[in-house]
Amino acid sequence: MSRYSAAEIEAKWQEAWSKTETFKAVRDESKPKYYVLEMFPYPSGRIHMGHVRNYTMGDVIARYKMSTGHNVLHPMGWDAFGMPAENAAMAIGGHPKDWTYGNIADMRDQMKPLGLSIDWSREFATCDPEYYGQQQALFLDFLEKGLVYRKNAVVNWDPVDMTVLANEQVEGGRGWRSGALVERRELTQWFFKISDMSEELLSALDGLDNWPAKVRLMQENWIGKSRGLQFAFERTDDGDAIEVYTTRPDTLNGASFVGISPDHPLSKELEKSNADLAAFNVEARKGGTTEEAIETAPKLGFDTGLKVKHPLTGDELPVWVANFILMGYGTGAIFACPAHDQRDLDFCRKYDLPVIDTFYALEDPKPVANEAFVPPKSDKVKWVDHFAGLDEATGQEAIDATIAFAEKGGWGKGVTKYRLRDWGLSRQRYWGCPIPVVHCDDCGVVPEKKENLPIELPYDVTLDVPGNPLDRHPTWRNCACPSCGKDAQRETDTMDTFVDSSWYFARFTAPRAETPTNLDDATYWMNVDQYIGGIEHAILHLLYSRFFARAMQVCGHLPESAKEPFDALFTQGMVTHEIYQTRDEKGRPVYHLPEDVADGKLIATGEAVEIIPSAKMSKSKKNVVDPVSIISSFGADTARWFVLSDSPPERDVEWTASGAEASHKHLSRVWNLCDKIGAMDPAATGQGDEDLLREMHKAIRDVTLGVESFGFNASIAKLYGFTNTLAKSKAGAVAQKQAIKTLAQLMAPMTPHLAEDIWAHQGGEGLVIDAPWPVADEAMLVEANVTLPIQINGKRRAEISVPADMSKEEVEKIALANEAVIKALDGAQPKKLIVVPGRIVNVVI
């Protein structure tokens, strides 16, 4: 008997698929199309287990759909622009382009042995000029349609390196290289007008039934639609207005001060003549630009000395500058109601400002001390003295009444606002798609002509000093103005890499087209029927892609039907691994590679290691498992089988060596089983043919259900079960052969190479990938009898076996005649008797 040799059969079947061009996607109107896409990878140079899991899931879907008669598009590409290439160039020398293309070649080589059903003829990288040139064309189209504009925005500024920093380059408020305290600084930058589509992007979420509810909710919160009151406070000194926006106008009577952002025009005006305020603002602008940094920074305030008049009470309120007020949201000015907002309360306690209660809990009317009273807007509360005449009302009722009251009085109006900001796409970096515009002294900002695209990145750059090398390139910047022809200068900012990934799915439908898309191809292949990727992309990437699909439709690059580009979304979990650590003499952790550890001890020294379970794989923690070494020792099918088994796809899966070995053992077992059945006398009869086939049909039903509902782990559990049944079966050769062939088909999406080999071994016709998916015979699934548990007061005490179609009344009779029930009742009548047909009996005593 020969042994299961993954290396041998995997190479063989990959060659067979390649020879027949099985995975080449060609338009075919006679079949339903199916577009399955996994989020494309960043070419770091090494694939990791997370990739294996992500692409295997997509591959299962793709292969399953092929078997069910679909014309499948399953492409692959590279999200190839971005900072790591520049960082590598700075750290180890070399050029971002060479580094990136080298990594792509390496990763492709590592990925191909997985046997994925990918149409490699459609492959591209976002750093290919053919791709980013079309992206530049899209930018110009968006510009023409008014979907792109320029305005000022804040960036992280490193005052020592004199360069813009990404958020991830700010560590604890300091630049990662220089260690200097980071400042927020304004630059003129390009923006996509995504906020114009806030309402559309929000309301269309309702139609995304096949997206996880949590992702829709996260997007909804991110867009952040709010209804509030906009009105002005009048300054007592010169009568000028300070416009504020509030979502809690009902608390207006509890206002204790008006707060403005350090970047509010009034604050900027005042700091010119107020050195103390100027110093305060410098301090307030320190730190990173992230919302997290701003929200968690200590709350600081500065009393401007100005006063404003409360529009209702006429009281004077002080005007403070506060570091936690964002210029980018609302009007950059608020009024604070400390009694009903914890942040305002902390601020007022710190600066000794008054706290005025505007409502109390119905049953507990006590003034606020050090904890703000913030009930849900739907709770009824008791109002201290509400101007709109309310006594007991919910917050929402009071908000509505206040807005109506303000509009009637003419001093304010109800306004709908969105938290969603326009998408800043400018990056002061080299390794990205150049923004195709030219700055001309006479004509201003001029779009490049489409015939001059792509505006290619120059190769001759140096990355040895911080900053954007395009800025200091001697000649690349110089060009002729596309409008007047005079000497002009190129824009040196490049695009955010999110732009690259916001339309690649559309490009895959016609990757070599001379325009961004080919409308016929896009109409045929779009939408993506199943998109698969990490939950970390739940908001930005997916929201930006939804915006792009709409903007591309406006420009005629996508059909109307493709404006929600992803019909179904699945977010998969990570692959984790234990971390093995010891401590050095100072107590700092020292990490060890999995291969250096056995039985909880270091192999070299025998020292015991601490084990941290279920940690995200990371190089610095040394808990990475390299798919390449797994494939070379066990084969791709084992790796694929393992990452699908055990954990549900949306959750993290922990890689364990024993689990991988067990997967391999199981596949060997299946292979041996195939060998054994193949050697049976074709005429041999046995016992239990019917039972085996019954189990086979149940396996077909359950495995299919698992694949269709992303329950791959459940499918695999069923396949284990069915394999065990088959291994123990004494059935005749015909039934066993049918069973193993069906097993091969059911395993084919997960372990395609092994499945092909078994299929061929058992004389299956053609390739298993081309064989139609088996269909469960309903008649074989019907069970004659069911086992019903009998509960007494909700606890299982006995069980009975009854015909599946037995009436409720008869089941009741049998249940009451049960020994355990009679004993428990002890002659009394049951209080209640619940019979759920086919499920359970509960006797309440």
Place this chain on the structure above:
RNA sequence: GCGGGCGUGAUGGAAUGGUAGACAUACCAGACUUAAAAUCUGUUGGGCGUAUGCCCGUGUGGGUUCGACUCCCACCGCCCGCACCA
């Protein structure tokens, strides 16, 4: 800080509001073997008990229900995102 999620044996996990622990790992025992590996078989949530069986048990505390891992409230822990990481 804000938004979203997760929490079940030694371990990964299963369970349309209906028998908690399917399937797998690990451990233990047995078969085969001169022996080991490989393979096969069996046991295994905790406690009490010879046993029929009984009690406890799904992060913690409450609630809804005939019945809760599942629904609701509060808390604890961990993970993801927070607009220049991809």
